[in-house]
Amino acid sequence: MTNPKPYNPNDYDRPSVTVDVVLFTILDGTLQVLLIKRKLDPFAGQWAFPGGFVRITESLDDAAYRELQEETGVAREAVYLEQLYTFGDPDRDPRMRIITVAYFALVGADKIPQLRSGDDAADARWFSAYNPPPLAFDHSEILAYAITRLRYKLEYSAVGFQLLPETFTLRELQQAYEIVLDEKLDKRNFRNKLRKADVVEPTPHFRDSGGRPARLYRFKADAVAEVKTRRLFP
Amino acid sequence: MTNPKPYNPNDYDRPSVTVDVVLFTILDGTLQVLLIKRKLDPFAGQWAFPGGFVRITESLDDAAYRELQEETGVAREAVYLEQLYTFGDPDRDPRMRIITVAYFALVGADKIPQLRSGDDAADARWFSAYNPPPLAFDHSEILAYAITRLRYKLEYSAVGFQLLPETFTLRELQQAYEIVLDEKLDKRNFRNKLRKADVVEPTPHFRDSGGRPARLYRFKADAVAEVKTRRLFP
DNA sequence: TACTGATAGTGTGACAATAACACTATTCCA
DNA sequence: TGGAATAGTGTTATTGTCACACTATCAGTA
Numbered sequence: 287m288t289n290p291k292p293y294n295p296n297d298y299d300r301p302s303v304t305v306d307v308v309l310f311t312i313l314d315g316t317l318q319v320l321l322i323k324r325k326l327d328p329f330a331g332q333w334a335f336p337g338g339f340v341r342i343t344e345s346l347d348d349a350a351y352r353e354l355q356e357e358t359g360v361a362r363e364a365v366y367l368e369q370l371y372t373f374g375d376p377d378r379d380p381r382m383r384i385i386t387v388a389y390f391a392l393v394g395a396d397k398i399p400q401l402r403s404g405d406d407a408a409d410a411r412w413f414s415a416y417n418p419p420p421l422a423f424d425h426s427e428i429l430a431y432a433i434t435r436l437r438y439k440l441e442y443s444a445v446g447f448q449l450l451p452e453t454f455t456l457r458e459l460q461q462a463y464e465i466v467l468d469e470k471l472d473k474r475n476f477r478n479k480l481r482k483a484d485v486v487e488p489t490p491h492f493r494d495s496g497g498r499p500a501r502l503y504r505f506k507a508d509a510v511a512e513v514k515t516r517r518l519f520p
Numbered sequence: 521m522t523n524p525k526p527y528n529p530n531d532y533d534r535p536s537v538t539v540d541v542v543l544f545t546i547l548d549g550t551l552q553v554l555l556i557k558r559k560l561d562p563f564a565g566q567w568a569f570p571g572g573f574v575r576i577t578e579s580l581d582d583a584a585y586r587e588l589q590e591e592t593g594v595a596r597e598a599v600y601l602e603q604l605y606t607f608g609d610p611d612r613d614p615r616m617r618i619i620t621v622a623y624f625a626l627v628g629a630d631k632i633p634q635l636r637s638g639d640d641a642a643d644a645r646w647f648s649a650y651n652p653p654p655l656a657f658d659h660s661e662i663l664a665y666a667i668t669r670l671r672y673k674l675e676y677s678a679v680g681f682q683l684l685p686e687t688f689t690l691r692e693l694q695q696a697y698e699i700v701l702d703e704k705l706d707k708r709n710f711r712n713k714l715r716k717a718d719v720v721e722p723t724p725h726f727r728d729s730g731g732r733p734a735r736l737y738r739f740k741a742d743a744v745a746e747v748k749t750r751r752l753f754p
Numbered sequence: 755t756a757c758t759g760a761t762a763g764t765g766t767g768a769c770a771a772t773a774a775c776a777c778t779a780t781t782c783c784a
Numbered sequence: 785t786g787g788a789a790t791a792g793t794g795t796t797a798t799t800g801t802c803a804c805a806c807t808a809t810c811a812g813t814a
Contacts, residue, residue: 300534301537303537342610343617345608345609345610372580374574374580376576376577385580387608387619455791456792457791472775473792474792474793475772477793479772497781497791499791501791690762691761707762708805729761730760731759731762731811732761732763732811735762
């Protein structure tokens with residue numbers, strides 16, 4: 287980007303740039319990730335994240351939203367999306383140099399009616415994020431990184447709500463946290479802290495669940511949902 | 521990255537890819553960032569981060585280390601470096617589409633003997649990170665993001681030591697934290713917490729500093745220097 | 755040699771956050 | 785109407801955080 291070399295990118299072979307989107311949801315009590323079956327080589331028949339080449343006039347974010355829309359039908363407004371990391375190992379694609387900007391995305395299970403976990407005929411399917419099929423390219427590495435980021439964000443922000451439908455019971459919310467963090471949480475502490483954080487509000491509706499019906503809550507739109515980190519030093 | 525479109529990147533104009541490195545140190549009691557004066561248009565005469573095109577056979581990290589070495593003489597072993605974020609707005613460079621993978625780097629002030637703050641003749645100079653000169657491209661935005669990341673990392677990891685010489689007094693360490701976080705810290709609390717974190721060890725040497733000499737410490741190589749974040753939910 | 759200026763170094767107590775823990779309430783169904 | 789199933793609620797012990805002030809050691813100088 288600077289001197290003293292003359293500034294002419296054509297002096298170099300140029301890598302290609304793609305975006306790949308790791309889209310999570312919670313479905314059937316597990317964390318699921320959306321994968322698409324590759325039809326062509328390399329890795330034909332294997333599964334990969336939705337993604338594709340960045341167009342010359344669109345931003346990286348736009349490219350990610352566009353690929354998500356094109357390949358999975360998930361609308362821009364329905365997802366939480368943020369840049370994850372850029373993977374650029376020279377031989378991550380066996381044919382040519384491709385640098386991919388990976389994105390991390392969350393969607394509520396109610397926003398994706400057309401896809402069904404277990405529908406093997408489809409090109410696009412949800413898979414367990416912890417037990418995915420063999421993935422193309424370096425997508426296993428990307429998935430591991432995305433899961434780490436998800437856990438991490440869950441602890442200090444309120445993105446977790448993006449994994450749930452618009453309204454949810456407190457039990458469903460707690461289970462979502464337990465599924466992602468892979469640990470059991472205490473019901474009373476969870477609710478106490480939730481109350482203090484002031485990020486959900488009750489709706490007048492209830493969900494039947496075999497016993498006493500549970501009140502449905504929604505995420506408070508105006509909630510400031512970050513938390514101070516505990517400092518290593520004061 | 522996937523189907524069903526035929527997989528041929530030459531169908532699209534390709535963006536170019538660069539790396540840019542935001543290198544920080546602490547010098548003369550302030551947080552400083554290394555900038556290089558551009559000789560050519562666009563933005564000739566303005567300042568920019570060290571960086572350049574990613575070669576077709578090198579990884580992104582390697583490109584960042586290489587540019588740092590080439591443009592500033594800072595050796596790979598002497599710096600802490602991590603990927604920051606990828607900036608890819610279509611018009612961030614006025615001439616053509618350039619996507620840049622920004623890196624974030626820290627170096628101890630003792631590792632850079634050849635550069636001097638205030639030496640205006642040089643191509644490469646240290647500037648106050650909080651009061652930089654006008655920067656080329658979107659580098660102001662990148663700098664702001666890097667400072668945010670630096671503050672953030674300081675709070676839950678031990679990267680702060682990378683900003684100091686090999687050995688340092690506890691006062692110098694505290695001042696480094698105060699400079700970066702831009703707030704005053706309590707001496708006793710700082711030392712108490714440092715003791716509990718168990719990340720530094722005393723050396724047998726002292727530094728003269730006008731009054732009672734201060735013991736020099738070094739960072740413990742085996743220190744596990746992450747801290748649990750305070751959770752939004754238990 | 756003792757006094758002064760300058761910086762190094764050390765501990766405690768009040769307050770806030772966290773974590774462990776068990777019972778009552780409401781609904782459905784047999 | 786009693787039992788199965790799930791919802792919902794508060795208190796206490798422990799731990800972490802934060803505010804706060806004095807003694808120690810060195811250099812220089814009267």
